[in-house]
Amino acid sequence: xxxxxxxxxxxxxxxxxxxxxxxxxxxxxxxxxxxxxxxxxxxxxxxxxxxxxxxxxxxxxxxxxxxxxxxxxxxxxxxxxxxxxxxxxxxxxxxxxxxxxxxxxxxxxxxxxxxxxxxxxxxxxxxxxxxxxxxxxxxxxxxxxxxxxxxxxxxxxxxxxxxxxxxxxxxxxxxxxxxxxxxxxxxxxxxxxxxxxxxxxxxxxxxxxxxxxxxxxxxxxxxxxxxxxxxxxxxxxxxxxxxxxxxxxxxxxxxxxxxxxxx
Amino acid sequence: xxxxxxxxxxxxxxxxxxxxxxxxxxxxxxxxxxxxxxxxxxxxxxxxxxxxxxxxxxxxxxxxxxxxxxxxxxxxxxxxxxxxxxxxxxxxxxxxxxxxxxxxxxxxxxxxxxxxxxxxxxxxxxxxxxxxxxxxxxxxxxxxxxxxxxxxxxxxxxxxxxxxxxxxxxxxxxxxxxxxxxxxxxxxxxxxxxxxxxxxxxxxxxxxxxxxxxxxxxxxxxxxxxxxxxxxxxxxxxxxxxxxxxxxxxxxxxxxxxxxxxx
Amino acid sequence: xxxxxxxxxxxxxxxxxxxxxxxxxxxxxxxxxxxxxxxxxxxxxxxxxxxxxxxxxxxxxxxxxxxxxxxxxxxxxxxxxxxxxxxxxxxxxxxxxxxxxxxxxxxxxxxxxxxxxxxxxxxxxxxxxxxxxxxxxxxxxxxxxxxxxxxxxxxxxxxxxxxxxxxxxxxxxxxxxxxxxxxxxxxxxxxxxxxxxxxxxxxxxxxxxxxxxxxxxxxxxxxxxxxxxxxxxxxxxxxxxxxxxxxxxxxxxxxxxxxxxxx
Numbered sequence: 001x002x003x004x005x006x007x008x009x010x011x012x013x014x015x016x017x018x019x020x021x022x023x024x025x026x027x028x029x030x031x032x033x034x035x036x037x038x039x040x041x042x043x044x045x046x047x048x049x050x051x052x053x054x055x056x057x058x059x060x061x062x063x064x065x066x067x068x069x070x071x072x073x074x075x076x077x078x079x080x081x082x083x084x085x086x087x088x089x090x091x092x093x094x095x096x097x098x099x100x101x102x103x104x105x106x107x108x109x110x111x112x113x114x115x116x117x118x119x120x121x122x123x124x125x126x127x128x129x130x131x132x133x134x135x136x137x138x139x140x141x142x143x144x145x146x147x148x149x150x151x152x153x154x155x156x157x158x159x160x161x162x163x164x165x166x167x168x169x170x171x172x173x174x175x176x177x178x179x180x181x182x183x184x185x186x187x188x189x190x191x192x193x194x195x196x197x198x199x200x201x202x203x204x205x206x207x208x209x210x211x212x213x214x215x216x217x218x219x220x221x222x223x224x225x226x227x228x229x230x231x232x233x234x235x236x237x238x239x240x241x242x243x244x245x246x247x248x249x250x251x252x253x254x255x256x257x258x259x260x261x262x263x
Numbered sequence: 264x265x266x267x268x269x270x271x272x273x274x275x276x277x278x279x280x281x282x283x284x285x286x287x288x289x290x291x292x293x294x295x296x297x298x299x300x301x302x303x304x305x306x307x308x309x310x311x312x313x314x315x316x317x318x319x320x321x322x323x324x325x326x327x328x329x330x331x332x333x334x335x336x337x338x339x340x341x342x343x344x345x346x347x348x349x350x351x352x353x354x355x356x357x358x359x360x361x362x363x364x365x366x367x368x369x370x371x372x373x374x375x376x377x378x379x380x381x382x383x384x385x386x387x388x389x390x391x392x393x394x395x396x397x398x399x400x401x402x403x404x405x406x407x408x409x410x411x412x413x414x415x416x417x418x419x420x421x422x423x424x425x426x427x428x429x430x431x432x433x434x435x436x437x438x439x440x441x442x443x444x445x446x447x448x449x450x451x452x453x454x455x456x457x458x459x460x461x462x463x464x465x466x467x468x469x470x471x472x473x474x475x476x477x478x479x480x481x482x483x484x485x486x487x488x489x490x491x492x493x494x495x496x497x498x499x500x501x502x503x504x505x506x507x508x509x510x511x512x513x514x515x516x517x518x519x520x521x522x523x524x525x526x
Numbered sequence: 527x528x529x530x531x532x533x534x535x536x537x538x539x540x541x542x543x544x545x546x547x548x549x550x551x552x553x554x555x556x557x558x559x560x561x562x563x564x565x566x567x568x569x570x571x572x573x574x575x576x577x578x579x580x581x582x583x584x585x586x587x588x589x590x591x592x593x594x595x596x597x598x599x600x601x602x603x604x605x606x607x608x609x610x611x612x613x614x615x616x617x618x619x620x621x622x623x624x625x626x627x628x629x630x631x632x633x634x635x636x637x638x639x640x641x642x643x644x645x646x647x648x649x650x651x652x653x654x655x656x657x658x659x660x661x662x663x664x665x666x667x668x669x670x671x672x673x674x675x676x677x678x679x680x681x682x683x684x685x686x687x688x689x690x691x692x693x694x695x696x697x698x699x700x701x702x703x704x705x706x707x708x709x710x711x712x713x714x715x716x717x718x719x720x721x722x723x724x725x726x727x728x729x730x731x732x733x734x735x736x737x738x739x740x741x742x743x744x745x746x747x748x749x750x751x752x753x754x755x756x757x758x759x760x761x762x763x764x765x766x767x768x769x770x771x772x773x774x775x776x777x778x779x780x781x782x783x784x785x786x787x788x789x
Contacts, residue, residue, distance in 0.1 A: 026286055035451070188561070236774055237557065240500070242501065286549050306627075319662075508761025
C-alpha cells in the first residue's frame with residue numbers, strides 16, 4: 001500500500017473534520033487534524049451540529065465524556081452526515097465501563113450509519129456483544145481473538161472496524177489490514193486513542209471511497225510520527241508535543257521507509 | 264507607540280480576566296493570560312457569571328463552542344460588565360459558519376455593549392453583514408477591503424474592531440492601527456486566534472481608557488513572542504509551548520526592537 | 527517518612543482515579559495521574575457518574591467550572607464513593623470568589639463524606655468560615671495562621687485538610703505534615719493546583735488507610751518533579767511539560783535525596 005499517498009491526499013484536500021468529542025482531549029483532537037494539514041471544527045449545539053456537519057468532509061464522534069443531551073446532538077450531526085454521504089467515525093471510548101455508555105453507544109450505532117467504529121480491544125469486544133468489562137477508558141485484556149471479533153462486527157454492521165493496540169486491526173467486511181507501527185510510550189499519554197480517531201476521520205475525509213485503507217494509512221502515519229518522536233522526548237508530555245510536530249513534518253521518505261501495514 | 268509600556272501596565276496591575284470561552288482552547292486562553300503576568304478565571308454558571316465578572320478587570324467572550332444556555336450566561340456576565348464599566352472583548356469565533364452562530368453573535372452584540380469585537384477576516388466580514396461563508400473556524404478569503412470593513416463596523420457599533428491576519432487591523436471609530444508582527448506558523452496551531460482575544464482582554468483590562476491602542480500593543484507583544492519562539496521550535500506543538508514561555512520572558516529590548524505597529 | 531514507598535504503591539496498584547473536574551485543566555489532571563503510572567477517568571453524566579465511581583479507587587471532585595447540574599452529578603458520585611468506602615478528594619477551587627461557589631462547596635461537604643479537602647490558603651480559610659475574599663482562582667493573602675485553620679477544619683469535618691502554598695500543610699484531626707518541596711514557577715502555570723488534587727487522589731487511592739501521609743507523600747513527589755523540571759525549562763509552558771515527564775521518571779534516588787516532609 002502506498003501509505004504516503006493518503007497523507008498527500010489529506011494535505012491537498014485539507015478536509016474539514018467536524019468533531020463532537022470529549023472535553024478531556026478535545027484540544028489534541030483538534031491539533032492532530034491541524035498538524036496533518038487539515039481543518040478541525042468542534043460544534044455541539046443541537047441548533048448547529050447538523051449545519052456544521054454539512055460543511056465538513058468527515059464527522060468524528062467520541063463518547064468519552066458523553067451526556068444524554070450530547071448523544072442527541074451526535075444523532076443530529078450523524079443523520080446530517082448520512083444524508084450527505086459524509087463519512088462518520090465513532091470512537092466508542094470507555095464502552096464496557098458502564099451500562100449507560102454501552103446503551104448510548106448502541107443507540108448511536110443504530111441511529112446513524114457509521115463508516116468506522118474505532119476502539120481498543122475491550123471496547124470493541126463490548127460493542128460486538130461480548131461480556132467484557134472495561135476499567136475506565138484504558139484497554140483491558142479480553143482474551144479474545146480480536147481479529148475475528150473485528151471482522152465479524154464489520155460484516156454485521158457493514159462498516160470498517162478499527163481495534164487499536166500493539167497491532168492495530170482494520171477490518172471491513174472483505175479485507176483486514178494490520179498496522180504494526182507505534183510504540184509503548186503512546187500508552188502513557190492521555191489522548192493517543194482519541195487522536196487516532198481524529199486521524200482516521202481526517203484520512204477517511206480525504207479518501208472516502210476506501211475507508212479501511214485510509215484508516216490503516218492514517219494510523220500508520222500517526223504511529224510513524226510517534227516512533228520518530230519517542231527518541232527525542234523526555235517522557236510522555238514532551239513526547240506528545242513532538243508527536244504533533246512530527247506529524248506536521250512527515251515526509252515521503254519517513255513513511256516509505258517505516259510503514260508497516262499488511263493485508 | 265510605546266508598545267512595551269502596555270505590557271508593563273499588565274505586569275504591574277495583574278488584571279483578573281474573566282472568560283466565558285470555548286472548551287477546545289480554554290486552557291491556552293488561561294495560560295496566555297498567566298504568562299503575561301495577569302490572572303485568568305473561567306466561570307460560566309448563570310448563578311455566578313455576573314458575580315465573577317464583578318471581580319474582574321476585563322471580560323472575554325468567545326463563542327467557539329457556544330450553546331443557547333451558554334449565550335445566556337454570556338449576557339449575564341456582559342451586562343454585569345457594562346454596569347461596572349468593565350471592558351468586554353468578543354471573539355466571534357466561527358461566525359459565518361452556521362446561521363445559529365451568526366444569530367447568537369448578533370444577539371450578544373445587541374444585548375451587551377462590546378468594547379472590542381475580534382475575529383479573522385471572514386468572521387468580521389460576516390458580522391459586518393457581508394454575505395461570506397466561513398468554513399468552520401479557519402479564515403476564508405473574503406476578497407474585501409478589510410480595513411474599510413473594520414472601520415465601518417467600528418463606527419456603526421462605536422467600538423474597537425480587530426481583524427487578525429497577516430496584517431492585523433485594529434480600528435476604532437477614529438483611528439486604525441496595523442500590526443505586522445507574527446508569522447505563518449501561528450496558522451498551524453489550534454487556538455492562536457482564541458489566545459489573541461485573551462491577550463487583548465488582558466491588555467485592555469490594564470489600560471481600559473485606550474482600548475484600540477491596548478489591543479494593538481497586546482497583539483504586537485504576543486506576535487513578537489511568536490517570532491522569537493518559531494526559530495526554537497520543531498513544529499506547531501513545541502512552537503505553542505515556546506510561545507507561552509516567551510510571552511512570560513518578553514523584555515523591553517525584545518519589544519522595542521521588534522514591534523511593528525503603525526497607525 | 528518513606529515518601530517513595532507511597533509512589534511505589536501507586537505504580538504497583540495503578541489505581542483508577544475518577545474525576546468530576548473543571549474544563550480548564552481536565553487534560554492535565556488526567557495526564558498527571560497517567561504520568562504517575564495510574565489510570566484517570568472522567569465521566570460526569572448523572573446516569574453513569576455513580577457506576578464509574580464504583581470501578582475506581584478514588585474520586586476527585588473539583589469545582590473550578592461548576593454548574594448546579596454538575597454539583598448534582600458530584601453528589602451522586604460522592605455518595606457512591608461513600609457507600610463503597612472509596613476516598614473522595616475535594617478541590618474547593620475558587621471558593622471565596624462568589625457566594626454560589628461557597629454555597630455549592632458547603633452543600634457538597636455536607637452531602638458527601640470527604641476524605642481530603644484541598645485548597646490554597648484563601649480557599650480553605652473561606653471553607654473554614656472565615657470572612658476572606660478570593661480573587662478568582664489564585665491564592666489571596668489571608669493573614670491567618672493557616673496551620674491552626676487547617677487543623678481546626680480537619681477536626682470539625684473529621685477529614686484531612688490540605689492547604690497548598692510555599693509550605694503545604696496537610697492536617698488530619700491528630701497530625702500535621704508540612705511539605706516544603708516545589709518552587710515559585712508553579713504559580714505561573716495554570717493547573718498546578720488542580721493537578722495537586724489529582725496527585726492526592728492517586729496517592730490516597732493507593733494508600734487509603736493513611737490519607738494524610740499519602741497526601742503529603744504525593745505532594746512531595748509532585749513538587750520534587752517540579753524542582754527537577756524547572757532547571758530544564760524555558761518558562762511556564764515547557765516547565766509543565768517537563769514536570770509531567772519528570773513525574774513519570776521519578777526514582778527512589780530523587781525522592782530520598784530531595785523530599786522535605788516534616789511532621
